[in-house]
Amino acid sequence: MELDTIVALATPAGVGAIGVIRVSGGKTIELVNGIFKGKDLASAKSHTIHLGTIRDEDVIVDEVLISLFKGPNSYTKEDVIEISCHGSPYIIQQLIKLILSKGARLAHPGEFTQRAFANGRFDLAQAEAVADLIASENESMHRAAMNQMRGGLSQEIKNLREELVHFASMIELELDFSEEDVEFASREDLKKLIYSLKGLITRLTESFTLGNAIKNGIPTVIAGKPNAGKSTLLNALLNEEKAIVSDIPGTTRDVIEDVINVEGIAFRFTDTAGIRTTEDKVEAIGVERTYAKMKEASVIIYLIDMIHDTLDDIQQQIAYLRDLDIPYLLIGNKLDQAKAEIQQQLAADGALFISASQKQNLEDLKAKLKELVSLDDFKTGNTIVTNMRHYESLQQTNDALDRVLNGIDQQITNDFLAMDIRHALHHLGEITGEITTDDLLDNIFSKFCIGK
Ligand SMILES: Nc1nc2c(c(=O)[nH]1)N(C=O)[C@@H](CNc1ccc(C(=O)N[C@@H](CCC(=O)O)C(=O)O)cc1)CN2
Numbered sequence: 001m002e003l004d005t006i007v008a009l010a011t012p013a014g015v016g017a018i019g020v021i022r023v024s025g026g027k028t029i030e031l032v033n034g035i036f037k038g039k040d041l042a043s044a045k046s047h048t049i050h051l052g053t054i055r056d057e058d059v060i061v062d063e064v065l066i067s068l069f070k071g072p073n074s075y076t077k078e079d080v081i082e083i084s085c086h087g088s089p090y091i092i093q094q095l096i097k098l099i100l101s102k103g104a105r106l107a108h109p110g111e112f113t114q115r116a117f118a119n120g121r122f123d124l125a126q127a128e129a130v131a132d133l134i135a136s137e138n139e140s141m142h143r144a145a146m147n148q149m150r151g152g153l154s155q156e157i158k159n160l161r162e163e164l165v166h167f168a169s170m171i172e173l174e175l176d177f178s179e180e181d182v183e184f185a186s187r188e189d190l191k192k193l194i195y196s197l198k199g200l201i202t203r204l205t206e207s208f209t210l211g212n213a214i215k216n217g218i219p220t221v222i223a224g225k226p227n228a229g230k231s232t233l234l235n236a237l238l239n240e241e242k243a244i245v246s247d248i249p250g251t252t253r254d255v256i257e258d259v260i261n262v263e264g265i266a267f268r269f270t271d272t273a274g275i276r277t278t279e280d281k282v283e284a285i286g287v288e289r290t291y292a293k294m295k296e297a298s299v300i301i302y303l304i305d306m307i308h309d310t311l312d313d314i315q316q317q318i319a320y321l322r323d324l325d326i327p328y329l330l331i332g333n334k335l336d337q338a339k340a341e342i343q344q345q346l347a348a349d350g351a352l353f354i355s356a357s358q359k360q361n362l363e364d365l366k367a368k369l370k371e372l373v374s375l376d377d378f379k380t381g382n383t384i385v386t387n388m389r390h391y392e393s394l395q396q397t398n399d400a401l402d403r404v405l406n407g408i409d410q411q412i413t414n415d416f417l418a419m420d421i422r423h424a425l426h427h428l429g430e431i432t433g434e435i436t437t438d439d440l441l442d443n444i445f446s447k448f449c450i451g452k
């Protein structure tokens with residue numbers, strides 16, 4: 001059964017220099033040919049561009065460029081036409097209406113990419129990376145998504161599957177000869193294989209901590225006693241970011257609250273309001289809450305007030321900080337009016353000195369912050385799992401492999417062994433989409449933007 005021909009605006013809504021309307025499906029060429037005055041698109045070659053006008057009866061709606069992609073040589077692998085029109089919302093609306101009236105329907109979010117997936121342009125993990133790529137806001141997000149879209153994760157999963165399939169087939173072959181009690185696959189070799197696969201899977205699941213941090217920002221807390229300057233520092237860091245963004249002419253962007261980009265890595269300041277306790281009725285409560293927040297963080301920026309804190313106090317704070325065993329930056333704030341003895345003590349403790357209110361040494365602070373988070377996997381270009389769904393499937397694969405190992409030790413029968421191996425294969429297949437359900441696909445692609 002032929003799928004509908006679908007249409008959507010591929011560029012952002014609103015006024016732009018150019019708007020691109022995408023059409024995909026079996027009726028695309030015939031449909032657009034009917035409203036386009038210019039070269040005959042049916043006889044034109046794929047990957048050519050044509051200038052002409054789009055007409056609704058006798059009215060010229062716009063002068064456009066048509067980009068022609070003939071299936072299977074297109075993004076969706078169907079016939080695709082992109083109409084580049086003048087970027088007026090009115091023109092765009094008229095063009096889409098016209099195309100709908102000729103028999104296309106509006107595309108659902110992600111439907112072009114869903115078709116690309118269904119037609120084998122890429123697997124599910126790669127399709128999901130397309131959405132991540134569009135959403136990427138900094139170097140690390142971009143790099144992780146690009147790597148995944150280009151098949152980094154998919155290749156690793158494919159290798160894992162191939163090894164398992166090989167063994168599954170051995171075991172299943174033995175099943176066919178069950179009368180004869182042969183062993184095509186040495187149980188020791190099988191165990192070795194499972195261990196090595198589990199090692200690979202563990203590396204992938206462990207990378208999710210980093211992947212999650214890349215995607216959602218590294219949970220960071222600015223801590224310190226009341227009045228240490230936490231809010232002042234957070235605002236200074238955030239405002240700088242906002243200033244950079246609004247300096248670019250023509251961009252209006254809502255800066256995501258409480259996230260700063262430091263050289264391509266996002267740091268998310270979690271619930272910083274929670275630690276902004278002023279001179280509380282009961283200071284102890286405020287301090288406890290601060291400590292609770294600190295324990296949830298991946299990184300702590302700890303501020304010492306170099307005007308008001310006492311030496312004893314500082315020793316206590318640092319001792320507590322060390323005990324937490326979470327990467328931290330020790331910062332002496334209020335450098336502009338610091339007490340000499342305090343600064344000396346902190347220097348011995350390896351602190352960095354800033355003035356939050358004077359915005360002094362903030363660049364040093366950022367550089368140190370970046371150093372603090374280990375991004376080794378990132379540097380080496382190793383595959384990083386950034387997607388919760390993939391993470392869960394990997395864990396389920398791992399569980400199934402544990403059952404295989406257990407089964408071998410318990411000398412369970414081959415049919416049960418084969419079943420557990422097939423479970424492991426099943427969960428790997430979920431990642432790349434060999435195994436999937438309509439619900440899952442709808443769920444994934446509905447989160448894409450329209451036109452993608
Ligand atoms: N205008 C436009 N820009 C875009 C896209 C698009 O669909 N249209 N893309 C997507 O959203 C991305 C590019 N992805 C694409 C991938 C494959 C093909 C394609 O036509 N592939 C054919 C021919 C390859 C060739 O000529 O070498 C093929 O694979 O057979 C097009 C876009 C980003 N930029």
Ligand SMILES: Nc1nc2c(ncn2[C@@H]2O[C@H](COP(=O)(O)OP(=O)(O)OP(=O)(O)O)[C@@H](O)[C@H]2O)c(=O)[nH]1
Nearest residue numbers: 226227228229230231232276277278334355356357
């Ligand atoms: N001299 C000096 N004062 C600073 C500096 N940074 C912050 N302050 C002042 O210290 C006071 C407390 O700053 P806040 O940013 O409100 O401190 P906080 O840690 O968020 O305070 P709580 O919300 O009570 O936890 C304010 O009066 C700031 O102006 C600095 O670098 N030098």
